Amino acid sequence: MTLALGCIADDYTGASDLANTLTRAGLRTVQTIGVPADDLALPEVDAVVVSLKSRSIEAGLAVSRSRAADQWLRGRGAGHVLFKICSTFDSTDAGNIGPVMDALRADGGEGAVLVTPAFPETGRTVYQGNLFVGAVPLNESPLKDHPLNPMHDSNLVRVLARQSRTQIGLVDLATVTRGADAVRARLAELAGKGIGAAIIDAVFDRDLETIGLVAAEHRLSVGASGIGLGLARALVSTGKVKSAGAKGETGTAVGGPAACLAGSCSQATLQQIANAERVMPVHHLDPDRIITGGGEAQRALDWARPRLAEGPVLIASSATPDQVAALQARHGRDAAGHAIEQTMADIAENLVKSGVRRLIVAGGETSGAVVDRLKIPGFLVGVEIAAGVPVLHSVGAQENMLLALKSGNFGGAEFFSEALRLMR
Numbered sequence: 469m470t471l472a473l474g475c476i477a478d479d480y481t482g483a484s485d486l487a488n489t490l491t492r493a494g495l496r497t498v499q500t501i502g503v504p505a506d507d508l509a510l511p512e513v514d515a516v517v518v519s520l521k522s523r524s525i526e527a528g529l530a531v532s533r534s535r536a537a538d539q540w541l542r543g544r545g546a547g548h549v550l551f552k553i554c555s556t557f558d559s560t561d562a563g564n565i566g567p568v569m570d571a572l573r574a575d576g577g578e579g580a581v582l583v584t585p586a587f588p589e590t591g592r593t594v595y596q597g598n599l600f601v602g603a604v605p606l607n608e609s610p611l612k613d614h615p616l617n618p619m620h621d622s623n624l625v626r627v628l629a630r631q632s633r634t635q636i637g638l639v640d641l642a643t644v645t646r647g648a649d650a651v652r653a654r655l656a657e658l659a660g661k662g663i664g665a666a667i668i669d670a671v672f673d674r675d676l677e678t679i680g681l682v683a684a685e686h687r688l689s690v691g692a693s694g695i696g697l698g699l700a701r702a703l704v705s706t707g708k709v710k711s712a713g714a715k716g717e718t719g720t721a722v723g724g725p726a727a728c729l730a731g732s733c734s735q736a737t738l739q740q741i742a743n744a745e746r747v748m749p750v751h752h753l754d755p756d757r758i759i760t761g762g763g764e765a766q767r768a769l770d771w772a773r774p775r776l777a778e779g780p781v782l783i784a785s786s787a788t789p790d791q792v793a794a795l796q797a798r799h800g801r802d803a804a805g806h807a808i809e810q811t812m813a814d815i816a817e818n819l820v821k822s823g824v825r826r827l828i829v830a831g832g833e834t835s836g837a838v839v840d841r842l843k844i845p846g847f848l849v850g851v852e853i854a855a856g857v858p859v860l861h862s863v864g865a866q867e868n869m870l871l872a873l874k875s876g877n878f879g880g881a882e883f884f885s886e887a888l889r890l891m892r
């Protein structure tokens with residue numbers, strides 16, 4: 469297998485978002501959980517998305533895991549590697565976007581790296597280096613209240629400069645609009661000045677197509693699904709990949725009980741849970757009892773098991789920004805996040821033991837904890853539930869399962885019902 473494109477994603481929902489985009493753009497794609505073991509039988513594909521859980525861990529660890537993934541991908545022929553980050557640039561001044569980018573850039577001998585989290589289909593656009601989430605700048609969006617990495621600055625040139633050892637430049641929209649040659653010239657100018665990375669503006673998919681053409685000539689890029697779209701279209705339009713059509717995996721029906729787990733506290737997920745209450749039983753975990761060891765997983769399982777035969781259930785830890793802040797003040801941010809993630813993983817593991825084969829998880833960190841616990845080595849992309857959220861078919865796992873890993877902010881108000889309708 470010689471890969472046309474290698475990808476390293478810093479969380480599992482982001483990886484499935486990217487795998488979905490690449491599949492829809494005609495690339496045969498597999499999502500792996502971590503660097504695949506040598507004995508994992510992978511289908512013949514154009515792109516591999518290696519999913520890491522490296523967004524919110526210590527920067528040194530994120531760097532070493534990303535380098536190992538990069539080496540594996542390059543060893544399978546990937547001339548270009550995309551480091552997939554969140555479309556809302558989730559990170560802190562300690563990292564991990566800057567440190568990982570610096571390390572991969574040094575390993576690959578790249579001049580200036582193109583960086584953009586733009587993903588217009590989901591309302592993420594970048595103008596003059598400022599990230600907009602829908603109609604508002606990042607620092608006015610709900611991301612200002614994110615439980616792990618509140619985003620208080622929408623100027624990504626500044627944000628990335630605080631995390632990176634290199635200087636950060638800007639390729640503005642006027643340049644992108646002039647086309648690929650103008651972008652090439654600007655990038656060469658920045659590299660000539662010793663600037664190692666540039667935020668590049670993008671508002672429409674056509675901007676990402678221009679960016680993809682230039683990025684594909686380099687060894688490394690950094691961004692969200694939008695630049696993935698640009699790269700995939702460039703690989704197809706330049707004949708490097710023969711389009712497989714936009715077909716995903718269809719697979720056979722899995723059936724059996726279904727469950728939803730929500731650990732995301734995003735505004736979108738809170739609304740989706742509120743709407744789900746009208747159509748399925750919902751159990752709200754008590755986060756304080758989780759952290760103080762009050763048997764919350766067992767209580768949730770006792771609640772869920774008798775209901776599973778009648779239809780899907782939803783179990784949520786999600787809370788409003790005020791409640792999250794109060795809990796973190798009592799127990800510490802990392803301790804609270806970790807304890808809740810592990811409780812979600814305990815619940816998922818036991819639900820699967822009780823026969824659940826269709827599982828929807830909301831939240832990137834939450835999905836990481838759940839998928840790790842279930843020891844699923846990889847996924848093929850099925851139908852699209854919402855922008856950035858596909859149905860995933862497990863590969864190489866003991867049990868044939870369908871999952872949907874929903875990024876916190878993605879999906880419409882009826883997301884859980886829509887996902888269940890498509891996961892047969």
Ligand SMILES: Nc1ncnc2c1ncn2[C@@H]1O[C@H](COP(=O)(O)OP(=O)(O)OP(=O)(O)O)[C@@H](O)[C@H]1O
Pocket residue numbers: 479481482614615616731732733734755785786787791792795796804805806807808809830831832833834835874875876877
């Ligand atoms: N009630 C709560 N109070 C505090 N923290 C919580 C609560 N419920 C969940 N959490 C933690 O908040 C974090 C949510 O992160 P997660 O990545 O799962 O969701 P997200 O950030 O909305 O999704 P994404 O990364 O896909 O955008 C997790 O660490 C989770 O354990």
Ligand SMILES: O=C(O)[C@@H](O)C(=O)CO
Pocket residue numbers: 479481482483485486553554555556587692693832856875876
């Ligand atoms: O890019 C996004 O917004 C998502 O794929 C994601 O990474 C959220 O965790």
